[in-house]
Amino acid sequence: MSTVANQTLKTAHLDSAHLQTGMSMHRRRVMWGWVFLSPWLIGFFIFTLMPLVASFIFTLTDFNLNRASDINFVGIDNYQKLLKDPSVRISLRVTLIYMAISLPFSVIIPLSMAALLNAKRLWGKAVFRTLFYAPFVVPIVSAVGIWNGFLNPQSGWLNRIIETFGINGPDWLNSTMWIYPAMMFIGIWGSGNAMLIFLAGLQGVPTELYEAAKVDGAGPLTRVRMITLPMISPVIFYNLVLSMIGLFRYFDVPYMLKRGTGDPGNSTLFYNIHLYKTAFTFKDMGYGATLAWFLFMIAIIFTAVLFWSARYWVYYAAGDER
């Protein structure tokens, strides 16, 4: 064999060995990738996927923890029951009414606070920022306890303040009308996180746009309408989606205020309270799981509608990023 031929064979052999080593390294990388992913994957499988599948299976059974050894397949009975259940109608109505009242405020108030903090001439911005944000870090149990005292018609500060104007304050927590504003106050009080996101959005609007608009003779309102709102519309959309999902999940405040009774007059019987009571008070896991899946479907529909509407009012400076 010639020297050239020997050299060629040697090179080919080295290339092959190199290729094998390269593939091996690639496989190793992939495998190590799976190893590092595995805690999350295992957690997702055990704590999310399996319960999800299990809860769907429960919807087809009469599983009740009071007689847990006696589980029967009942087909779509739970879904039929759900359609006839007056508590479902009441709790859905309560949830949607509260959403209609609260959702606009859950966007407007934090946005207004953010606009205030973004104002050029505001003194002590850091102090205000801290004050507005601080309630967000207060645990919800403490917050509800504080508001319970604050809204008490006999000894609460709010009614005492109102009484200085010669008006008798309402019984905030025992009136079917005033309970919603009362819960809204608690929600808005803790909206520091939304405010911070809006503030970041406002500070991200390029100042040259305002300068150019000023040169073109645009007034302050026009600048807000034509520049600020479109530029922060993705942030508004983001907060809107989060608030809406949060309101579908609304549970802790009415539960702690009224111990899940739905008082006064079922006005705090939110859908999740009904779900919780069905599953964990009455132990009816089969029907409780059905209620949970129904809520999931409703939330999906509402979110989908919101995403669909976004194309008409959410502006992405870099094009369609949905």
Place this chain on the structure above:
Amino acid sequence: MSKKFRLLTIVIALALIAALVPQTHNTVVAQDKVTVTWFVGLGTGGNDEQVAAQEAVVAEFNETVGAEKGIELVLVLVQNDVAYDTLSTLIATEDQAPDIVGPVGIRGSNSFDGNWVDMEPLAEAAGYDLGQFPPSLVDFYRVQGQGLIGLPFGVFPSMMFYNRDLFDAAGLPYPPQSYGEPYADGEEWSWDKVSELALLLTLDANGNDATSPDFDPDNIVQFGYSNQWSDARRMATFFGAADFIADDGVTAEMPENWAEFYRWLYDGIWNQHFIPNDAYVNSDLLAAGNPFSSGNVAMSQTHLWYTCCTAGVNFDLAVQPSYNGVVTAPLHADTFRILKQSQNPEAAFEVLTYLIGDASLDLLAAYGGMPARPEDRDAFLAGLNETFTQGVNWQVAIDSLNFPDNPSHESNMPNFQKADERIGAFQTLIQSTPDLDIDAEMATLISDLQAIYDEVQ
């Protein structure tokens, strides 16, 4: 490297599987010993001091009686908020079910109605003397169709707590402390007399009492009477033991004496104003939900366990008032029970008798209950006297044990959780709604209860 990787993966997988395999508490610790599990969580028993006391009892049992009789006692502590679900699940698995459950009251055990062992045969087989307890307390645990499903352990009689300072300030004599004794004016110590005194003890911000035409119900600063952490069935029992279910076990009904009580309660809150409404109860004036401890309530009917929370109030005890000449003092009682699913009921009974026997004083000291056994009460009362130095007549509490409510205000109902919740809504309505048609609401309650009962027929 590849082998190392495989080895590592196998080790991780095995570790995860090992971590996920549930620890079976029925594991036999030693081959020659029977394991008995004691489930704590449905009632009291969860705070640090109680846990320590229970663990000490378990250790003591295992070293003494357990070692002698071949029984290993294992304590299973579960947080109260998940205890019902946990126990339900354990019962469903059958072979995982604990043997002993407690301490638990009547109400706490209702969710597992029908799952408790009748201890009468076990007691007979073991030669256990039931005569060591007052017969009325043993009978308290006899349930028709189920037998003797508990043995007396800790009892919490109820009576009237009164604030001496407020009586003194009003210049009124204290209520009586012996059953059968009338009030100082010679009239019967009845709920009518309570109303009469409570009106005089209810004051507005201007110092007018509730009998004054100038009384301002919107600015009350002191109440004559308040319910203290009570539910609708318990309160109604003041006017006589009864229940929202007829003897047939399926028909919802409103006992007439209970209807009369709810009218009295509503009138006391909204028309005569000597009982605080919900807004007042939750206000700072009444310690945000703990009225008697605020020092602004003259009388409250409650149980002996309320000694937990009366610090700073110069109180004493008065006997339970009568209604139509009959005294009924609601009784709370905690005990231990054996589950029907127990694999070793005889061994469980051996442990149970230890818990309510040799270990009872240590456990009751931790739980704060009065011993059901009369001869054990002195030490318990001495402890109370150390705490309440103003001098309290505890004999009133002991005497009140003679007037227990039978049927218990905590007794089971069909579809218990739902029925109980509906009754709770009725109570809230009374306490928070002025201008209520109370008779119409009672009719609605019974109609709703019937529908709730029917769901499980």
